[in-house]
Amino acid sequence: MAKKEEEIIIEEEKEEEGASLAEKIKKLKEELKQCRKEKSEYLAGWQRTRADFINARKEEEKEREDFIKFAESRLLEELLILSDSFDSVLKNQELMAKLDKDWQGGIKNIYSQLTKIFKDRNVSVIEALGKPFNPEEHEAIENVLVKEETKNQIVIEEISAGYKLYERVLRPAKVKVGVYKNNNQ
Numbered sequence: 001m002a003k004k005e006e007e008i009i010i011e012e013e014k015e016e017e018g019a020s021l022a023e024k025i026k027k028l029k030e031e032l033k034q035c036r037k038e039k040s041e042y043l044a045g046w047q048r049t050r051a052d053f054i055n056a057r058k059e060e061e062k063e064r065e066d067f068i069k070f071a072e073s074r075l076l077e078e079l080l081i082l083s084d085s086f087d088s089v090l091k092n093q094e095l096m097a098k099l100d101k102d103w104q105g106g107i108k109n110i111y112s113q114l115t116k117i118f119k120d121r122n123v124s125v126i127e128a129l130g131k132p133f134n135p136e137e138h139e140a141i142e143n144v145l146v147k148e149e150t151k152n153q154i155v156i157e158e159i160s161a162g163y164k165l166y167e168r169v170l171r172p173a174k175v176k177v178g179v180y181k182n183n184n185q
Contacts, residue, residue: 069122069165069166070165070166070168072121072165073165073168073170076118076121076123076163076165076170077170077171079114079117079118080163080170080171082114083111083114083115083118084160084161086107086110086111086114087161089107090107090108090111118163121165122165122166123163123164123165123170124163124164125161125162125163126138126161126162126163126164126169126172126173128155128158128161128162128173128175129155129157129158129175130154130155131154131155132153132154132155133153133154133155133175133177136169136172137162137164137169137172137173138155138162138172138173138174138175138177139162139172139173139174139175140175140176140177141159141174141175141176142176142177143176143177143178143179144156144157144176144177144178144179145178145179145180145181146178146179146180147180148180149180149182151178151180152178152179152180153177153178153179154177154178155173155175155176155177155178156175156176156177156178157175157176158173158174158175159173159174159175159176160173160174161173162174
């Protein structure tokens with residue numbers, strides 16, 4: 001009988017080993033599942049961080065480009081004062097007629113060089129005369145009563161030119177704006 005008892009004990013040990021082996025497998029499967037879950041979380045976090053980094057880099061590059069584009073804006077604004085002076089001289093026909101032809105040519109030549117500098121730096125004149133008043137591009141100096149309703153809120157006269165650097169307003173145009181008032185009012 002001792003042999004049968006021994007066989008029973010061996011069988012029980014095998015069953016325990018089988019049960020513990022099944023438990024170990026179950027435990028390993030749970031650990032694997034947890035590892036896969038953590039891996040997915042880490043991967044998703046890494047991908048978000050990478051996307052954030054790429055977006056930050058693009059934003060920084062755009063800011064750097066804008067800085068470079070508009071770094072000269074102060075100097076260009078000061079040169080606009082010089083341009084206004086040239087405009088005044090060139091519009092004054094009496095004064096220009098009194099000057100020697102060489103002087104007239106010299107003034108016109110310097111003015112054309114200045115306008116070329118503006119063009120090369122992407123400075124453009126804001127079209128104002130006859131256009132609808134736009135407070136982002138125009139500064140209303142005066143309102144002028146108009147008889148035609150179609151000229152209501154239209155730029156009637158340009159006092160001084162406005163300029164843009166790329167699409168940013170460097171200096172708004174100073175203008176007179178038409179205001180229509182119906183006689184019945």
